[in-house]
Amino acid sequence: MRVTQSVVKTLREAPAGAELPSHIFLLRGGYVKQLASGVYSIMPFGKRILQKIEVVIREEMNRIDGQEVELPLSQPAELWQESGRYTAVGSELLRFKDRTEHPMVLAMTHEEAVTDMARHYLSSYKQLPFMVYQFQLKFRDEPRSRGGLVRVREFTMKDGYSFHRTDEDLDAYYQRVYTAYERIFQRVGIRPVVVKSDTGIMGGKLAHEFMLETGHGEDYLILARDGSYAANQEIAEFHRETVPESPLPVEKVATPGYKTIEDVSGFLSVDAKKTMKVVLYETEHAKRKTLVMVALRGDLEAGEIKIRNYLKVPWLLPAQDDFIRSFGIVPGYASPVGIAERSDLLILSDLSIAEGNNFVAGANEEGFHLRHVNFRRDFQTPHCGDFAKAVSGHKSPDGKAELHAVRGIEIGNIFKLGTKFSESMNCAYLDESGQHKIPIMGCYGIGVGRLMAAVVENSHDDFGPIWPEEITPFHVHLVAIGKEPEVVEACEKLQAEWDAAGFEVLFDDRDERPGVKFKDADLWGVPVRVAVGKKTLAEGCVEWKLRKDKEHTVVPLSSTSDRLKSHYRK
The missing domain is CATH 3.40.50.800 (Anticodon-binding domain)
Incomplete structure (x- = not known):
């Protein structure tokens, strides 16, 4: 290939708005060209690299008995209505009508389409297990496209889907995919950090993310310094250290104008760990507008993904003052003490409160707080759990190792979907005794363009990328x-x-x-x-x-x- 005959143009300076090394060098090197926000044209040099990445992935998927298919990008809305995601997913799912006014979507992922394929193919237990995969465009109308190919609206993904008779069979195949992913990333020069993660819109029982640790990452990973624990911060667990105390009598104290944890702890000369923070959200729960009150230790932050997952709601918004006051709760002085739980009010207690004693909490009265508030004696709720965000300095769940936070880019994910899609879409087979059974599913994704960007993040100097030999555009x-x-x-x-x-x-x-x-x-x-x-x-x-x-x-x-x-x- 002669450069004079190549469709390539380099740039001497970094384009405005490009901050990540991969974004800068992929634009400067002429690998990609931005067409719109989050939408990129792939130029010849970039296409050569992507094709080689696909070869690596295809070889490893075939090695674990995957069968390649191609599922449609545009899909009838009925499939997504069957799964429940047509209404559960927000505006990132592009909905439209075709020329006959038939509701359609541009797929952001292909669980519905592959389950529809499976229910028309699958009839007998003898056909299980199987895995199909594809390289296909996706469209996700991201609100904040950023970082070049790291977060885009239109992208190519390798997505694979497996179908199984038993959880044990899924577990075994899940491990095969896990190992195949390790080989894929090794072949493109990356050593990922593997963490437990939120299942998000995919649903299911368990998920892992393969992350590239980099200071430019958009996700935070929580890692134990001894290597014993790793999770995405969204779901990371941690040990809450408590010192047993005997409950003391509740004491009402004046705190005029002091509303924040910092102000109250300073005014009353108590450690933030001995205060109760209350975070208030509004959401739609059981088909009605609901106030969610989350009580946690004053030195902790609320973990919104954990709260959403617990409540099984797709969104949480900061509650407005008028809505808060309608429940007899005073903003700035809020606490669960004296507040009765209702169908439109849910009180959640983090383990730090449920397992601790003698907290300073709001009195639900302007200018006053309460000393020595204790769970069970002074308020109760059946909703106790892990609702706080893990951060650097916390202890691992077993209490033995210190945790620290690092930034990373997700380069692959695997999910144990269970029967979320197969059951809702009536995908079934007959077992040995002629009984209808629901197949158990797994899902496995790698963003091809994002992986190319991650390779640059992982392997570059001040002057440009250093391509690994297996995916270099030229030898x-x-x-x-x-x-x-x-x-x-x-x-x-x-x-x-x-x-x-x-x-x-x-x-x-x-x-x-x-x-x-x-x-x-x-x-x-x-x-x-x-x-x-x-x-x-x-x-x-x-x-x-x-x-x-x-x-x-x-x-x-x-x-x-x-x-x-x-x-x-x-």
Whole structure:
């Protein structure tokens, strides 16, 4: 491939708004071009990389008996109504009507379509288990597209779906996919951190995310320093240390104008750990507008994903003062003390309150707080659990290791879906005794474009990406220094020789200064660069440089083919 014939254009400066290294270098190197917010055109060099990533994934999916299919991007709304996600999912699901006024959606994921496929194929237990996968476009109308290919609205994903008779069979196959994912990421040069995660809109019983640890990540991971625990912060658990105390009598104290935890603890000279924080949300629960009161220790933050999952609601919003007051609760001085739970009021107590004693809490009266509030004696609720966010410095769930938070980018996920989709969509088979049974499902995803961006995040320097050999757009970058006939002739002979040996060659034959060509070579990140110039050629030599190295070496021209074969182990 000659650069003069390539559809590629590099940029000297980082585009406005690009902050992540992957976003900067994929734009500057001409791999992608932004068409709209969260929508990118993939240019030829980027497409070569994506195709090679797909080859890696396809090989590993076939290795675990996956069968490739292709499911539609546009789908009838009835499928999503059957699963319940047509109304459960918000505006990120693009809904439209076709020319016959039939309601349709652009799929953001394909559980409904694959379950529909399975219920028309599956009839007998003898057909189980099986797994199908695809590389298909998705559209998700993200409210905040950011970071280039890290969070986009239109993207290609490898999504796989497995169907099983028993939980044990799903467990065994889940582990096979887990291992296959480890091989995929190893082949593209990434060592992921694997964490337990929220199942989100996918539903199901268990999920793991494969994360690239990076300071530019959009997610926070909670890791034990001894390696014994790892989870996405959204669902991470932690040990709450408590000191047993005898309950003391409740004491009402004046706290004029003091509303925040910081102000109240300072005014009353108590540690924030001895205060009760109340966070108030509104949501729709049991088909009615509901106030949710969450009580937790004053030094903790509410974990909204945990609360949503517990209540099985798709959204939570900060409650408005008028709505709060309608329950006899005073904003700034709120507590569950003296508040009766109703069908439209749910009181949740974090374990830090349920297991602690003698907290300072609001008195539900302007300008007053209560000392020595205790769960069970002073208020009760059946809704006790883990509703707080784990942060650095907390202890692991077993209390033995310190936790710390790091940032990461999700590069893959696996879910145990259970029967959420197969049951709601009437997918069934007959077992040995002729009884109808519901298959148990698993789901496995990798965003192909996001993985390309993650590779750049993981492997780059100040000048551009350093592509791993298995997914590099080209094997060798041949640079002609000058337009002298002998230089051009030598380059053309090398290109022909390397092509014949099975190497993919990028030949920079442009009439440009060496500095321009070398800067572009860094942006294109090909593992091996060979530069041919008049001076070195006169000595029968060329410049040999590995992209990961800072300096080049001068080697005999006649040795380059053997060097390439040795480098790529051909």
